Amino acid sequence: MSSTNRYPALPSRMSLIAFKTRLKGAQKGHSLLKKKADALALRYRTVMGELHKAKLEMADQIKGSYFTITQAQFIAGDISLAVQESLKIPTYRMELQVENIAGVQVPSFHTQNSDADDGQGEAAAESRLPGDHSAAAGLSLTAGLGKGGEQIKEAYSAFRHTLSLLVKIASLQTSWITLDIAQKVTNRRVNALEKVVIPRVQNTLSYITSELDEQEREEFFRLKMVQKKKKAMAKIQQAARDAETASIEAERTRKRNLLIAQRDGGVAEADMVV
Template sequence: MSGAVGREPVFPTRQSLGIMKSKLKGAEIGHSLLKRKSEALTKYRAEITRRIDEAKQKMGRVMQIAAFSLAEVSYAVGGDIGYQIQESAKQARFRVRAKHENVSGVFLPQFESHTETAINDFGLTGLGKGGQQIQRCRETYARAVETLVELASLQTAFLILDEVIKVVNRRVSASEHVIIPRTENTIKYINSELDELDREEFYRLKKVSGKKQRDVAEADAEILAARQKAAEKEAANNTPAVAAPSTGDTDAPDVLGEQEDNDVIF
């Protein structure tokens, strides 16, 4: 029995044995499910890591193109149009929606970007000059923001998955190295105690059976001795008595005998 793991403080009975066996079965099933969950989440995290790498590379290319596009706008317009755009924009045209994705019981946030086509507060910007460059710059930065939203969604999901995988792995380790061995040691302890009780019960029954056999033998011996004593007494009573010697005339008739008397004639 492992001293480091120990056992549950239970009373060794048949009912406790059944409870511990049920607990062991549940722990093994839970360990298997947690193991599968950890493997699924780890695989999904690897997929998210690959997508994050692709999104970062795409983000670098898009931001490079956007920077060149902004330089073209500054060259074509001949000044800073940021103040004009800020004053013209009243509502956000680029918006983000959030939803959740269920991955093996873990809800991961996902951000989706969409553009409101009905809102175009600075549609007349660049009407005088540089309109095409401004339009291309706006489209380029819209793609950059979409890539940024995608990257933010992937990185958020990665952080959540990393924390969940750590928790699941701790539970798997605890179930594998603490809960299951502790339950198994408890079952071994209960079985050993029940076996000891069975041996004690068998020894007790053996002693009781021997005592009963001795009592029966003594009772049979007493009955046999009583029968022998009664037989000896009956034999002594049935022995014939010895005849006493006669003191009178041997020819004297027996008055009380069975012979017939002579008739008396008057």
């Protein structure tokens, strides 16, 4: 097995346990990242569909808004200076919110009507009494119905909706880009775990297991050889002891025979003297 396809590790029981734990963690991380990638992909497709729909709506809305402002200018004349003079405070404020999608912080933008204090939204803002800060309300009261007041109010409402739609598109576009980047990063991590980390850990485990098995076979062979040598030495020692015992017995027999011979010789001499 090539060393480039595995991690450097000493073949030991501790290394085997460590890499088994590492493999389990990598597989669990791969599963979690896979679920995260699926969640991001689902949200990504949803945002992309909403963005496409909002852009199509925006094209028609822009045409209608500029048509209403053209009507108002045709009837009431140039109202740009009057609009600038009637503005006291910002009609809209931008609000930033952060949504957590599978651990990814996705920003979203919302418009907040600063002159709708009663919380009734656009309908309440358009039906303001004299003295409110709405540019359209002031201009429509000044111009009157005969001088394009109704057209100015329609243009104001159309551009209010256009502004809200622009903010929605900007929010969806930002979310789409954020999700696209997060999805690519997550997919790279999933692929790295699936194609590199997990196979290398598995190869390392196979290497450690094979080395430990080889060490076990070598140890078994060594023990068999030691046992064989011990048996051979035991046989040699037993043969030496048997030879020594036989030698001792032979010496004893020789001495006993010698004593018997000496005793028999003494008896024969005594008989001859008699």
